[in-house]
């Protein structure tokens with residue numbers, strides 16, 4: 001079983017000495033972000049700020065700021081994380097409805113004129129950001145035809161009393177599909193913005209599932225227990241009952257407003273653009289609600305920690321459908337946990353590597369570079385991957401370049417999301433003689449010498 005809610009998870013972190021409470025008054029403009037930057041850079045503790053300047057609501061941040069913390073939060077291990085996550089995707093458990101009395105997220109309900117976003121301690125993060133941002137909320141909305149919900153994380157700029165700017169970073173984001181359907185009929189898209197969630201819900205929202213798959217079901221699959229949802233008050237949507245805060249409202253049709261800039265996961269500012277606006281119709285929350293902050297910027301941040309494993313598992317799932325020979329997928333931090341994918345596979349037939357690589361380039365993730373290695377290479381060890389590229393590939397034959405591919409718009413070297421993508425087949429030439437790896441016999445029998453350093457021992 002996983003964590004009931006964010007509080008349950010914070011209590012766990014505290015019991016493990018991984019939560020730091022900072023009593024001083026902290027400014028939501030840049031200062032919270034500075035502390036988050038520091039804790040992300042050092043794989044440090046989650047941070048609780050009970051004293052935020054100008055606000056009564058406490059802020060918590062840096063909650064899932066490393067891959068190790070993600071793996072631990074799910075109850076997985078480094079070794080089994082990819083396969084366990086794949087199990088969660090393959091065995092979703094649909095959410096179960098609960099009544100209003102069982103939904104802490106509706107202890108307080110503010111509707112219409114009672115809504116005032118200035119009352120929430122949304123931090124301003126990087127120097128040139130367009131304003132305060134909601135960065136760790138999951139947005140739930142439904143397809144206007146099928147009614148199937150989708151859950152994902154999108155940054156939202158706080159723009160006024162009841163208005164939030166919305167942003168999608170590429171054309172294949174599912175909420176963009178939903179919104180365009182509604183907008184083409186002149187209709188608004190109902191949306192719920194859910195703040196303060198335990199890790200499995202945040203991680204499930206990052207799965208690049210097929211359009212029409214409800215990511216809340218995947219959260220149930222990951223936890224081994226369904227997510228409890230309650231009916232929202234002013235929109236026809238079901239929202240996680242144990243969230244801290246829910247903003248309900250509508251994405252307005254036929255209207256765009258400037259949004260951004262914002263310091264992004266690529267490590268650079270994403271430029272401002274004309275984007276849709278959400279009109280907030282209600283806020284519901286716990287009586288003593290916490291605001292969950294989260295950093296984005298150069299790796300590693302919470303953004304990368306949250307995307308890494310779910311994106312890997314999504315690509316692994318896509319590839320495995322066609323190629324059971326695929327062994328592992330790693331999206332390294334050097335590629336911002338998105339642009340670069342390292343894949344390993346046991347190649348069975350000539351040029352199979354090219355099939356795997358072109359599939360990976362065309363997957364929903366749309367990586368910019370994919371490297372394929374043999375199964376004896378540990379793709380989580382970047383040195384081994386680059387060693388395979390250096391020693392097993394023949395660039396004239398093993399590099400595939402697709403020009404003018406439609407990729408991530410936030411890659412600063414892309415133009416409106418158009419860039420070239422590249423794949424490198426770093427597997428040994430198929431069924432051709434190839435030198436054996438030079439290995440020393442008996443290394444496995446030598447004990448951990450680092451642990452013994454500084455002592456004199458009889459080892460045998």
Ligand SMILES: Cc1cc2nc3c(=O)[nH]c(=O)nc-3n(C[C@H](O)[C@H](O)[C@H](O)COP(=O)(O)O)c2cc1C
Nearest residue numbers: 152153154155167168169173174205206207303306
């Ligand atoms: C902290 C965080 C912030 C994110 N912000 C955005 C965003 O502003 N815009 C966006 O398009 N994707 C953003 N993402 C990535 C999407 O949530 C992710 O690609 C998701 O899988 C998309 O879901 P979908 O396939 O259902 O559209 C963010 C991810 C994280 C972890």
Ligand SMILES: [Mn+2]
Nearest residue numbers: 150151174209
């Ligand atoms: Mn989706």
